[in-house]
Amino acid sequence: MPNTAHDLPSSVVDDPRADHRPRAIAVMGPTASGKTDFAADWAQRLGTDVISVDSALVYRRLDIGSAKPDAATLARAPHRLIDLREPHEPYSAADFARDALREMQDLAAQGRIPLLVGGTGLYFKALLEGLSDLPESDPGMREALQRELEERGLPALHAELQRVDPVAGARIQPGDTQRTLRSLEVFRLSGVPISEWQARSRGPRAPFPFRVLKLVLAPPDRAVLHERIARRFHAMLSAGFLDEVRALKADPRLHADLPSMRAVGYRQAWQHLDGATDAATFVEQGIAATRHLAKRQLTWLRGEHDALWFDPSASRGGLDRMVRGFLGSRA
Template sequence: MSKPPIVCLLGPTGTGKTSAAIAIAGRLPASVINFDSRQVYRDFPIITAQPDADERAACPHHLYGFLPTGEKMTAARFVELAVDRIEAVRGEGRLPILVGGTGLYLRSLLTGIAPIPEIPEDIRRQVLDRVAAEGPQALHAELTRTDPDYAAKIHPNDTQRNARAAEVFLATGRTMTWWHTESEHAPAPYDALKIGMRLALNDLEPLLAARIDVMLERGGLDEARAAFARCPDPDAPGWTGIGCAELLGFLRGALTLAEAREKWVRNTRAYAKRQLTWFNREADIHWFAPGENRAVADLTVAWLAERG
């Protein structure tokens, strides 16, 4: 029996993945399912560039803006939620289109979750105590030595993921890269057409800076201020996202607004570079430039026709 088809639109931030998905939905019944780890947060629709009202009106959208700032999202939880949404979309006679830039989430969905053992509580507490005393940057520096490939994919200020990598290494003696690539995974449950949107980093950078300015004009700072009133814990998972962390620095008096904006642009560029590095290692991706939406839709329609 053939595996059910899904389309995966991937690539670095700011490359027009949502508009490409909507172009596909204009040609056949389809629904968009998010696989971006930041766009799950309810309090940050502007800062995380979640689809706006017009984009959502074009076709159904799922797994956007549902998680409180204080809750964390993991790859395992994402897979559980995504599988549920994929089956619901298929039950409606629609094509599931997964859209996002969190490569680990997509890989976990397509190849299975690495069976990382439960971490003993004493090791978890030891790592959390280190984070509190030294900051996640110290753990990231160690990670750069023990697991440089994984370190390149996460930000030094990402408390959750740096702590997770440290506790897994302490508990198992294996790196996150080993668990994600060398351990045995379940076979892919879907027949996936992977479509990538990318642009040279030097060409993408000014577009990212302009998008950040638009986010600020549309009320990104007010959004962060309201979120801080609801969740003033600076260590909450939702605050670790790029844009959120920099504006939090301004709200807490550590940065001027100009400094926060400059840091936001710099960190977004670095994140886009990490995304490009990750996806360039993936196989079977059909690459397009931003705006080539008709060609993306043509490929999707032809691929489905070939499958019968």
């Protein structure tokens, strides 16, 4: 069961005198749960920056559909690790872990509290727990695989993955272009299946260099979250989301199978603009896909046993007290 404000994990109640690591705060939660507003308030109060933990916000020109913070929010709470890449450029969880730790150390060196905010579980895991030491991506190999994808098709490449790595082939869905290509790339570069790389023990990992308070913002009533998701999706459409995707489609470097274009909302908008769905179906599919994303995020968050859960609308006072208690005189 998730921790509540009265059920504190050891990471919070341990005697701070026994842990001299600098402190950081991680604000987690499903999409549309109110993370950005809460984090912006505390970033302004602490005089610090937000470190975005969101796999869509790293891309330039993905603004409306990714719910990227607007200019007013960025003015009072500067965000790091947004707008890092063009939509056709790769950016991995390992890239994020390296970049986020660098930003955390930079803030700590200035005497400021790193404030990690987002809903991409893989990014949080890569940063706080580490990932397998997989071979680094090779641009030449990626280009070759992309050509094969266009010539042979994804089903043939997935069938090849099933032959060379049955474990990964069974785990990775046939329609998952990104993971299929990455798994084949690892095998071709190293001769070792990606499943074997992932199973190898890395030995004891050094403690993470920060003492992190994990806060999960999530309405206990799923219907409340669903209503927030629907309202935000309609607001995105009113703000020009489809025009944003039209402009992206006009870029010859982009296609529907890129990780950026497979982000929730963007995939459905691309298909709609290709004529695959009518307007009503597009809206229905976009909202349903966002709800499914929130469900996956909540499933991952329930495995974070040292995180504290709060209802963002009913427990703001408790959230603020928790942060102040964790930071002590710093708050």
